[in-house]
Amino acid sequence: QVQLVESGGGLVQAGGSLRLSCAASGRTWSSYAMGWFRQAPGKEREFVATVNWSGIRTYYADSVKGRFTISRDNAKNMVYLQMNSLKPEDTAVYYCAAVSKYGSTSKDEYRYWGQGTQVTVSS
Numbered sequence: 001q002v003q004l005v006e007s008g009g010g011l012v013q014a015g016g017s018l019r020l021s022c023a024a025s026g027r028t029w030s031s032y033a034m035g036w037f038r039q040a041p042g043k044e045r046e047f048v049a050t051v052n053w054s055g056i057r058t059y060y061a062d063s064v065k066g067r068f069t070i071s072r073d074n075a076k077n078m079v080y081l082q083m084n085s086l087k088p089e090d091t092a093v094y095y096c097a098a099v100s101k102y103g104s105t106s107k108d109e110y111r112y113w114g115q116g117t118q119v120t121v122s123s
Contacts, residue, residue, distance in 0.1 A: 001026050001112075002024060002025070002026035002028065002029045002032065002098050002111075002112040003024070003025045003026055003112070004022055004023070004024055004096045004097070004098065004112055004113065004114035005022065005023045005114055005115070006020060006021065006022050006094065006095065006096050006114045006115065006116060006117040007020070007021050007022075007023070007117060008020040008021045008117060009093075009094060009117030009118045009119045009120075010118075010119070010120070011120045011121075011122065012086055012119075012120070012121055012122070013121070013122050014086060014087055014088055014121055014122065014123050015085060015086065016086050016121075017082070017083060017084045017085075017086065018083045018086065018119060019080060019081070019082050019083070020036070020080065020081040020083065020094055020096075020117060020119070021078060021079070021080055022034070022036075022078065022079040022080070022081075022096030022114060023077060023078060024077045024078065024079060024096075024098070025077060029077065029098065030053060030074040030077075031053055032053060032098040032099060032100060032111075032112075033050055033051065033052050033053055033098070033099050033100070033101065033102035033103070033104070034050065034051050034070075034072055034079045034096065034097070034098055034099075035047065035048070035049065035050040035051075035070075035096075035097050035098075035099060035104070035105075035110060036048040036049050036050075036068075036070060036079075036081045036094060036095065036096060036097075037094070037095045037097060037107055037110075038090075038092035038093065038094045038095065038119075039092055039093050039095070039116075040091060040092040040093075043092075045095070045107050046061070047061050047105040047106070047107070048060070048061055048064055048068065048070075048081070048094070049061065049064065049068055049069075049070040049081065050070065050099075050102065050103070050104065050105070051070045051071065051072050051079070051102075052102035053074075053102070054074075055071060055072045055073075055074070057102060058070050058071075059103065059105075061105075063089075064083075064090075067083065067084050067085045067086075068081060068082065068083050068084070069081070069082040069084075070082075079096055081094065083119070086119075086121045087121060088121050088122065088123045089121075090119060090121050091119060091120050091121050092118075092119060093116040093117065093118050093119075094116060094117050094118075094119055095113055095114055095115075095116045096113070096114040097110035097111075097112060097113045097114070098110065098111060098112040099111060
């Protein structure tokens, strides 16, 4: 079992930055690849970014590439999403999730999920 708890969401103006955190627990969590997804009202949950178990490999959705950075610190049981140059269209609930195989962008392949944290970007 892996438990995930997100934090760090909030209200920010367009062009600003936020750092989301995901606290992970469970004996095997560090062996999982981790991902961030987001879901805006009335829309499907969409892939944002993923990182492999060691933190060396990362992959991003085109919509956030160059603005967001995913990272992890296995010693601290944490996963992060640094979000810069935020836009109103980034407004969504952001979820942290764990998957057994790195490279997946499909929410259906992610096994464990956090409860989400709200990010609101004002124009």
